[in-house]
Amino acid sequence: MSHSSNAPIPPSSPKPRSRRTPATPPPEPAPAPVPTSADVARLAGVSRATVSYVLNNAEAVRISEPTRRKVREAAEELGYVPHAAARSLRAGHTRIVLLPTSHVPVGPLYSAFLNELQWALRRLDYTVVQYGSLGLTGDEAARAWAELRPVAVISLGEVSLSAHNVATLKRAGARAVITLGPVGVPGAHALVMDQAEVGARAAAHLVERGRNRIGVIVPEEDGLELFSAPRLAGARSVPGARTQVLPMAYTEESAAELAGRWRSLGLDAVFAYNDEYAMLLMRALQDEGLDVPGDVAVMGADDLLIGRLLRPRLSTVQIELPTGDHLASLVDRAVREPSEITGRHDLMSATAVRREST
Amino acid sequence: MSHSSNAPIPPSSPKPRSRRTPATPPPEPAPAPVPTSADVARLAGVSRATVSYVLNNAEAVRISEPTRRKVREAAEELGYVPHAAARSLRAGHTRIVLLPTSHVPVGPLYSAFLNELQWALRRLDYTVVQYGSLGLTGDEAARAWAELRPVAVISLGEVSLSAHNVATLKRAGARAVITLGPVGVPGAHALVMDQAEVGARAAAHLVERGRNRIGVIVPEEDGLELFSAPRLAGARSVPGARTQVLPMAYTEESAAELAGRWRSLGLDAVFAYNDEYAMLLMRALQDEGLDVPGDVAVMGADDLLIGRLLRPRLSTVQIELPTGDHLASLVDRAVREPSEITGRHDLMSATAVRREST
């Protein structure tokens, strides 16, 4: 309705009233108003525009050297630091890459990978923001993320995004939405890291070595289904493997309990969620008097260094993750040319490594 | 110094010209202008102010229920998501907690702690931003951090902040600057987690058990000095302990090499940087034919579960970290009442745990 302001405008009184009048003047212990570029300008005796030009050393506009110095000195004296929010508001875009954190005690392998990714992104001048999504639905998470107007989102798949959610993010300015999970999301740049491969390699290796009654250790800890479910599925998919699901917690008690009833299970091999669970169980089985790999073959995953310290040395599935730099530069390209990178990219490879426990 | 605009102001022509005219009109594939609250207002047929009131469900201002519905529906239809930067620009403050990431492969114990801290902060409605500081000086890091106008900064001590840096951050609006490092910084709320304690407990334990020629394993990996240096210093500070520094990398080769020349070192005990290094070295020593703890006592740190899997079981220093929730609520209090929490708080406790390797 009344969308055109046809009311006569009063002269708009160009009162240069002092800023800093937050309506509570009296008992303020002067909360040290953070200096703005206007303060710098005032102190240097130039206009705010000049300050901006100097501090962003714009080549296009020519400012005399004396003025530059004055401005720099004023900025230094006031300890001026630009306001990132204001800057990106004006610019219309950010360099934020959103990296939803998993609340899971994700393994050392992935920790390292994520760390590396962060550093690589920093090096490309992105600002990495971790943002939890604990207990959020896809819709809620997408909205919360979109508020930050990130230029890219790298989701590890802890919250399942619908195509609609991806659209929300893109509408909010995200030039790349990347899923690292096992399954691609329509509209997103899916960089698939299919954990099923891991389980498949492990089971295939065991079958190859003549074991086919395979127990699969699934962590009881919350939040690990994201990794454990596909690994289990992968193991199940191997022809000739007869798998049985065995929940276990990451504690000595849980491992001992499982080992205690092992003989009644009728299994000749076990594939654990990862090396840590494998080591824990292997120790418990040995303490129970079982021979590894004679009575039972044990297979881990992730190829951690400590896996080689136990005797017998732990066989495992070695996972080749993309380097953080690789993924970061991929993100960078996607941001620059949104339409270029697309579709499914398979980035992970898994190889069984036989040591002594199989 | 013409700081007062005395030029007569033209009527300022209230032209309601269409926004979105970025000077490149012709070949635009319509980059989907992200919807603003103005768009919502237009669609709902109300003013922008009303939209703001409704969407922030302000209790103070009463808006009729029909209008609320109209606005909500319009927002839904457009997929409107508020712009966090604009919001906090207007608000004058953020809820960002800056958590400089270490580029170090920090141990599982600290990973878990940091994860927990993040989640706890999220639960208190803070936005956690990881921000690397690789190769930055204290000055540079402080400036970079200040740009985000965080309400709190939790530094792990990877970059050493001067009092001046802390002042910069506070001037930029940080209500709490918290250092987790071994040493307090003037002006900051120092929550000291002194790693020296760890080394001291370990060495004291070894001395107690009659060993005083102690090798101290220091990782060759970059970035761990932050933890390893104070642990070493702590060990050295124990009366009666004669320590010797032994650099070692986290690889089997490095451990084997060190074990190979062990007998020539004339040591009867070793305190490793953490359990992982301890396990690695212990295995190498055993492979070299040395008896643990007969020939050499081995002590780790962090009390990882896997440390109990080797034989002999690894003695270690158990570290009691504050819970993430605890630290988070402490941050929260500091933000609400900046002057309340202050000074040094010692948050860490360390206890030697004897198992079988000492």
Added chain:
DNA sequence: ACGATTCATTGACACGTGTAACCCGTGACG
């Protein structure tokens, strides 16, 4: 019937920044 009070809504400003467009001397050149 008319001022007083409540209700629902809106106009206008401020937050801090970047940048396009403009302005004003001054020396060069025709």
Added chain:
DNA sequence: CGTCACGGGTTACACGTGTCAATGAATCGT
């Protein structure tokens, strides 16, 4: 001497939001 170019700056606007003060309309009290 006019004008042209150009160096050195400044003015003005836009980005998207929250919120105070003001405005009409409707209801109430007497």
